[in-house]
Amino acid sequence: MDGTAPPPRTLAIIGGGFSGACLALHLARANFPGRIVIFEPRPVLGRGVAYSTRDDAHRINARASRMSLYPDDPGHFTRWLAETGACDDDPEATLPDGRRFPRRAVYGAYVTAQVAPLLAAGRVWHVRAEMSELVARGGGWQLNGADGAVHQADIAVLATGHPPPRIPPPLAGIAGHQAFIANPLQSGALDGIAPDAKILIIGTGLTMADTVASLDRAGHTGAITAISRRGQWPRPHAMEDKHGAADFAPPASACVLLRQVRAAVKKAEAEGLTWQGVFDVLRWRAEEFWRALPVPERRRLLRHARPFWDTHRHRLPPPTAAILARRLAENTLRIAAAAVTGVHGADRRIDVFLRRRGAGAAARETFDAVILTAGPGRLDEPENALSAKLLSSGLLTLDATGQGFCCGAAGQVEGRQGPPLFVVGPPTRGTFAEIISVPEIARQIDALTAAAFAEAPRS
Ligand SMILES: Cc1cc2nc3c(=O)[nH]c(=O)nc-3n(C[C@H](O)[C@H](O)[C@H](O)COP(=O)(O)OP(=O)(O)OC[C@H]3O[C@@H](n4cnc5c(N)ncnc54)[C@H](O)[C@@H]3O)c2cc1C
Structure with a gap:
């Protein structure tokens, strides 16, 4: 030992929408001891596809109190709203019962405002570039930009969101x-x-x-x-929160799950509660239920129940x-x-x-x-250069339902040699089932940070 400290590791986050920005924030909070570099072609971090809109008609679809970046601090976003007065000019955002549904541009401003001090302090770096290839080289990653530039990193995290929609x-x-x-x-x-x-x-x-x-x-x-x-x-939100404690057992088949849901909705309504409450319970247990189902049953669920799930859950x-x-x-x-x-x-x-x-x-x-407005495309379409190359090179594989990349419980890509690789957010749908909204993504990133990167106590 010559007492020389090892050089700081570089963690590259590919994609700087909500997921990429949220991960950078959680890493910084956990005192991640290396450089955090976000590769994102958009000018601003944290907005991505959903929150780049400037249209005042576009609102968040969950109440503000569920949209915190930090699962252990659910009031973080609502406090920011109160401190900044960011929706004071928008009376429609606040319902008579106090629930708030601000414009999506306001939510984007919230995420961006959290990352700004980290950028200013050189804790997080933003490289405005699209990455087109990831190659394991010399114990680390070589990231090839679409602009021809080449970057290096020790750890790579894919946070590229949904594949863009394609024209049917x-x-x-x-x-x-x-x-x-x-x-x-x-x-x-x-x-x-x-x-x-x-x-x-x-x-x-x-x-x-x-x-x-x-x-x-x-x-x-x-x-x-x-x-x-x-x-x-x-469907609309319930007029008021009247949630019961819907009781589900992990199902053995899609049919059993649907029967349980129907019975729970009937029971809730008989007790003067809401179907929305039943779906909220399901939402939080979606990953557990998804994992419990054999692959053919997962496919059956996607084929028959997906539109009903999407329209009741979102x-x-x-x-x-x-x-x-x-x-x-x-x-x-x-x-x-x-x-x-x-x-x-x-x-x-x-x-x-x-x-x-x-x-x-x-x-x-x-x-x-x-x-x-038909929704996202597929990860294996050749138009999605990076994910198509990651799949064809064997660095990543699609899960059996084709919903997302295979990964472990903390988003780590398993079963391969080479430098660490993780995936967060919507491209992990095949593993986590319900991972397309802010609360689930923030929870996933919090768990990933704790499991893989929390090397020092939180500040
Ligand atoms: C229109 C819309 C409204 C939504 N509203 C809500 C809501 O109100 N509440 C809620 O909880 N959830 C909402 N969601 C869902 C959720 O918030 C999003 O799915 C979430 O923001 C996903 O963030 P992301 O960073 O993973 O993906 P994205 O927002 O898609 O960001 C991915 C980023 O990666 C970049 N990128 C992609 N490929 C590359 C590459 N090769 N190299 C470098 N960068 C790359 C893109 O430029 C993009 O900025 C909404 C989603 C949409 C689409």
Whole structure:
């Protein structure tokens, strides 16, 4: 021993949205003794896909008191709101019972504000670049940037979020058409739409709700049709919290789970409680139940129950729910179970062949705008250069349901030689089942930090 301290390790986080920023914050709080470098092409850390929006119609869909970055300090975000007055100019954000649903831009500002002091102090570094390849070399990682630059790290963490949505084959013919909007969350995407435009939205989840709210806020009054295979759309939050203690046993099959849920909802309603409470209990036990199910049962669950789960678990922010309810009542919004069988871009409009569920033949309708809100793509699509290369090189594998990368309980990639590699956030869905929202991701990152990186007591 010559007394020389080993050189500090470098931990590279690839992706600086919510997950990447949250991890950097937790590492700093745990006194991680090395350099923390976040590779993120966006100008600001912490916002990612969900919180980069500047549209005032876009709100967080869980109440503010559930959106803390720190599971052991649930009041962190609500205190920040009170200290900064960040939603004082937004009376709609606060419900009569005190629950708050601020704009998503405000939530992005919260996360960014937490990371800013770490950046200023040189505790966290932000490299504005997209990484296209990860190669194990010399006991560490070589990270190849899409810009040709090469970086080194000792530990790598993948925090790249959901794969971007892809245009489904029946819509391929209108990619690039001026009346087709492939990503309504992109800034200014809806700007050219006339107030009386007749619109088709493909997908009926929360992004459809955001899109209707944005159009409504911008003065759109024309007819909107929103379609998905089952025509299910997100449910509202309960008017008040009346949660019971739903009692579930880990299920042996998808059928048993669905039976338990139906029985628990019936019992809750008979006791004057809410179905939302049943789903909240399920949500927190989702990982345990998912692990208990054999793979064919997991697949069955995804095939048959996914839309119902998504629409009951991920609920509408109350101001958005009010807009949807009004548009439905006015008949300027119709939500239907239907599929697109073909499209034809004609001049400035698009002809769409729509087959309603249960109908034999498709009918042609003409729309002034067609908007895609159909959700994320797949990790193994060649367009997702980094994840496709990680899969083809064998560094990562997809779980048996194709939902995400295989990883251990702390997000570590197991069963391989080489430098440490971790995955956090939505790309771990196949392992953790319900890992796409802030509370679950923050909990996962807290556990990962404690298990793998907490080398010194928290400051
Ligand atoms: C529209 C929307 C609204 C949501 N609203 C809520 C809500 O109200 N409440 C809630 O709890 N959850 C919400 N969620 C879910 C949740 O908050 C997000 O899934 C979460 O923010 C995921 O963060 P992330 O950092 O993993 O992914 P992302 O936000 O997608 O960030 C990933 C980042 O990685 C970067 N990246 C990708 N590939 C590379 C690469 N190769 N090299 C370098 N960087 C790369 C991207 O630029 C991006 O910034 C919402 C999600 C969406 C999409």
